[in-house]
Amino acid sequence: MARPRTARTVEHPDLSEVSLQQVLEALVDPVRRLVVAQLAAADEDMSCGTFEAPVSVSTLTHHFNVLREAGVIRQYYVGTTKLNALRADDMEQRFPGLLGAVLAASAAEGGAVPA
Amino acid sequence: MARPRTARTVEHPDLSEVSLQQVLEALVDPVRRLVVAQLAAADEDMSCGTFEAPVSVSTLTHHFNVLREAGVIRQYYVGTTKLNALRADDMEQRFPGLLGAVLAASAAEGGAVPA
Numbered sequence: 001m002a003r004p005r006t007a008r009t010v011e012h013p014d015l016s017e018v019s020l021q022q023v024l025e026a027l028v029d030p031v032r033r034l035v036v037a038q039l040a041a042a043d044e045d046m047s048c049g050t051f052e053a054p055v056s057v058s059t060l061t062h063h064f065n066v067l068r069e070a071g072v073i074r075q076y077y078v079g080t081t082k083l084n085a086l087r088a089d090d091m092e093q094r095f096p097g098l099l100g101a102v103l104a105a106s107a108a109e110g111g112a113v114p115a
Numbered sequence: 116m117a118r119p120r121t122a123r124t125v126e127h128p129d130l131s132e133v134s135l136q137q138v139l140e141a142l143v144d145p146v147r148r149l150v151v152a153q154l155a156a157a158d159e160d161m162s163c164g165t166f167e168a169p170v171s172v173s174t175l176t177h178h179f180n181v182l183r184e185a186g187v188i189r190q191y192y193v194g195t196t197k198l199n200a201l202r203a204d205d206m207e208q209r210f211p212g213l214l215g216a217v218l219a220a221s222a223a224e225g226g227a228v229p230a
Contacts, residue, residue: 020220021145028139097216105135105210 010068010075015087015094018071023095026070027102031055032063036072036099037106039086047081072099125183125190130202130209133186138210141185142217146170147178151187151214152221154201162196187214 026032031053038051053060064084067073071094074085091099141147146168153166168175179199182188186209189200206214 020148020217020224021143024139024143024217028136028143030136033135095216095220097212098220101210101212101216102135102139105213109135 010077010082012068012074013071015071015090018094020095022070023072023091023098026066026072027099029063029066031060032067032072033102033106035060035063035067035084036086037103039073039084040088040103045083045085047083125192125197127183127189127202128186130186130205133209135210137185138187138206138213141181141187142214144178144181146175147182147187148217148221150175150178150182150199151201152218154188154199155203155218160198160200162198 027036034053035051039046048060048064049057051060053063055063064073064075068075071087071090074087076083076085088099142151149168150166154161163175163179164172166175168178170178179188179190183190186202186205189202191198191200203214
């Protein structure tokens with residue numbers, strides 16, 4: 001019998017189902033790029049509350065969802081804590097060079113969020 | 116004396132003035148990616164009327180302007196014909212790998228414009 005889906009299960013797309021359009025729409029938002037840059041710079045997966053971003057918690061939750069649905073991040077629970085991981089290898093396989101180029105350009109600009 | 120600006124002069128940004136945000140906003144539009152892909156595939160600069168795109172001439176003119184202001188294309192006149200060139204080298208210097216990654220992903224998807 002299939003395991004029932006609960007609130008503690010998070011769905012992730014196979015990258016083959018994700019279009020370039022969807023990934024660019026995810027990465028065009030400066031707050032989402034900030035999230036991705038912090039994940040890329042971190043040594044470990046990050047819980048939702050540990051990101052620095054100039055938006056409310058509910059807005060940040062929306063951004064996490066967009067990134068997850070575009071295949072850019074993976075979210076999973078450890079107990080009641082939701083953790084976020086960059087799907088860097090999956091992205092590299094599906095869109096070679098894209099995430100790295102965006103992260104490098106973002107870092108070169110100091111990772112600033114446009115006003 | 117400075118040459119007066121006329122309708123036949125087109126202004127282009129120095130790439131140092133262009134932000135990652137501006138370039139991503141230019142490339143997130145599927146019709147603009149179609150324009151860029153056709154320029155990348157062409158052996159020569161293309162006049163505005165030679166692009167295949169599912170939009171009106173005035174809409175296409177708008178897309179050319181956005182691409183030019185983001186530093187992605189250069190436009191110049193030969194007589195009364197406006198020609199378009201990809202600023203691939205300038206882009207590569209300012210945002211290494213970005214345009215190539217987008218073009219490769221676009222080509223891998225067959226260059227289709229999402230409905």
